Amino acid sequence: DVKVTQSSRYLVKRTGEKVFLECVQDMDHENMFWYRQDPGLGLRLIYFSYDVKMKEKGDIPEGYSVSREKKERFSLILESASTNQTSMYLCASSFRYQETQYFGPGTRLLVL
Amino acid sequence: AQTVTQSQPEMSVQEAETVTLSCTYDTSENNYYLFWYKQPPSRQMILVIRQEAYKQQNATENRFSVNFQKAAKSFSLKISDSQLGDTAMYFCAFISNFGNEKLTFGTGTRLTIIP
Numbered sequence: 586d587v588k589v590t591q592s593s594r595y596l597v598k599r600t601g602e603k604v605f606l607e608c609v610q611d612m613d614h615e616n617m618f619w620y621r622q623d624p625g626l627g628l629r630l631i632y633f634s635y636d637v638k639m640k641e642k643g644d645i646p647e648g649y650s651v652s653r654e655k656k657e658r659f660s661l662i663l664e665s666a667s668t669n670q671t672s673m674y675l676c677a678s679s680f681r682y683q684e685t686q687y688f689g690p691g692t693r694l695l696v697l
Numbered sequence: 698a699q700t701v702t703q704s705q706p707e708m709s710v711q712e713a714e715t716v717t718l719s720c721t722y723d724t725s726e727n728n729y730y731l732f733w734y735k736q737p738p739s740r741q742m743i744l745v746i747r748q749e750a751y752k753q754q755n756a757t758e759n760r761f762s763v764n765f766q767k768a769a770k771s772f773s774l775k776i777s778d779s780q781l782g783d784t785a786m787y788f789c790a791f792i793s794n795f796g797n798e799k800l801t802f803g804t805g806t807r808l809t810i811i812p
Contacts (some may be wrong), residue, residue, distance in 0.1 A: 618800075625706075627788060627802040643799060675742065683730050683792050686800060688742040 588612070589689040591676050597695045604663040606692050616682055617659035619643075619651060622673040622691070631674075634659055635682065666696045680696030699724045701791050703803035710779055711811050718774045719766075721787030727751075728733045728794035731765065731772045736786040737803075745787070748772065750794075776808075784810045 592607035595613060610617065616635050620628040620643075630643030630649040640651050652660045659678075663670055675691050677686040700723045710716040722731070733745040748756045748765050755763050760777045776783055789803040 617744075625804055627701075627804040629802075630799050633799070677742075683794055685732070685744045685747060688734075690741045 587597075589676060589678055589687050591674075591689040592690050594666065595693050595695075598663075599697055600667060602666050602696075604666050604694065605695075606661040606674055606676075606694070607665075608659045608661070608678075608689055609657055610659075610678040610687070611657065612678065612680070612687070613656065614678035614680050614687075616679045616686075617653065618679075618686065619649075619659065619661045620677065621639060622644065622674040622675055628675065629659065638648050638663040653657050666694075668696050670694065671696045699726075699793065699798075699801045701789055701803040703758075703787075703789055703806050705806045707807045708810070709809040709811055710750070712781060714777060714779055715748050715775065715777050716779055718787050718789075718808065719778075720772045720774070720803055722770050722772065722789075722791045724791065724793070725786065726793045726795065728793065730792050731763075732789060732790040732792075732800075733761070733763070733772075733774045734788045734802075735783075736788065737782070737784065742788075746774065773812050779812060780804070781810050784808060794812050 589610045617633040620629040634640045634653040642645045676689040679686045702721045729750045731748045735745045736742040758775045764773045788805045792800045
């Protein structure tokens with residue numbers, strides 16, 4: 586079974602803090618994704634990566650950056666957290682781009 | 698840009714009944730994939746069913762089946778003999794078969810199965 590894990594289930598941070606969210610997959614998947622999930626908006630893609638050190642912006646990259654130094658690990662960075670970044674963050678991975686994405690459990694981030 | 702519309706924000710049905718969740722999408726592509734994902738309360742999002750647009754036959758997975766109407770750009774999910782464990786958010790999603798197009802999600806339908 587594919588396993589995607591995220592470093593935290595719940596996180597509380599202060600405005601202006603730098604926040605790191607980590608995602609690890611164990612299936613040697615090429616592609617990894619970071620989504621933000623908000624009620625009534627579905628899932629919106631923040632960034633994705635199709636290979637180590639490669640990244641592409643999604644629909645809502647502003648205020649976020651990513652890092653993929655190893656194939657199995659994809660990090661989402663909030664350089665200076667703001668209250669409008671309070672949300673559920675979901676990581677996913679897939680072998681090929683059009684194939685099924687496997688999701689992590691999510692990190693619920695609250696920025697005060 | 699592709700769009701995915703789920704017009705039912707919330708639904709509820711009695712246990713053991715059949716329920717259909719609707720999804721429509723807009724695209725000019727001919728080759729693409731459609732998905733239904735399920736997100737149970739406080740649990741991981743998982744794939745329910747996947748449909749390849751070039752396949753005429755509707756995908757099925759145990760109690761879950763789809764009604765894929767390519768011309769109408771409709772992709773509804775039918776859950777038969779609904780169970781309490783089917784309570785979840787259900788997301789419809791679309792991805793083109795070309796290039797690095799992103800997976801586009803609908804806004805979701807919250808389904809509650811009533812005992």
